Amino acid sequence: MRTSRFLIVLTVLNAFLLAVLLLQQFRPAFAENRPPVLRGSGLQIVDAQGRIRASISVLAPATTNSGEQSETVLLRLITERGRPTVKIGASEPTSGLSLAGPTNTKSTYTILEAKGTTTSLKLRNEDGRERLVSP
Numbered sequence: 001m002r003t004s005r006f007l008i009v010l011t012v013l014n015a016f017l018l019a020v021l022l023l024q025q026f027r028p029a030f031a032e033n034r035p036p037v038l039r040g041s042g043l044q045i046v047d048a049q050g051r052i053r054a055s056i057s058v059l060a061p062a063t064t065n066s067g068e069q070s071e072t073v074l075l076r077l078i079t080e081r082g083r084p085t086v087k088i089g090a091s092e093p094t095s096g097l098s099l100a101g102p103t104n105t106k107s108t109y110t111i112l113e114a115k116g117t118t119t120s121l122k123l124r125n126e127d128g129r130e131r132l133v134s135p
Contacts, residue, residue, distance in 0.1 A: 053078050068093065079103060101126065 045054040055076045061069040070091045077086035079102075087098040094115045101108025111122040121133040 047080070051078075051080065051082065053080075066093075 042057040043055065044052050047053050055074075055078070057074055057076075059072040059074055061071050063069050070093055072089055072091040075086075075088040076084040078084045081103040083100065083103045085100045085102075087096075087100075089096050089098075094113065096111060096113035096115075098112075099110040105126050107124055107128065108126045109122075109124055111120075113120050113122075119135060122130070123133070124130045
């Protein structure tokens, strides 16, 4: 008699735990107040065909003319034909923005650069005309 009472209590307890677990599956999901941080060494965004259309990457340290080593963070926006037309780069000695012309061009671009304590803007057309603006 004692064993059957124990088994009944154990069965009721198991049924209760099962009901609680099932009810937790059907409760509404709410957004978190603070979304988690996405961490990694790079990020690529692809289109429906699987082509990379944007990327953020940290490039290995490169040695500058003065012998310093500096990592570069680079953001690229890429056309559907695979040409990176917008680049934004940042490192300790230099930061800059580059805008390139359409895919069929080779020499059409704009570069805005801050290097050390100097800044410059370089404009170049496909026909070879170029202008350098600096303060």
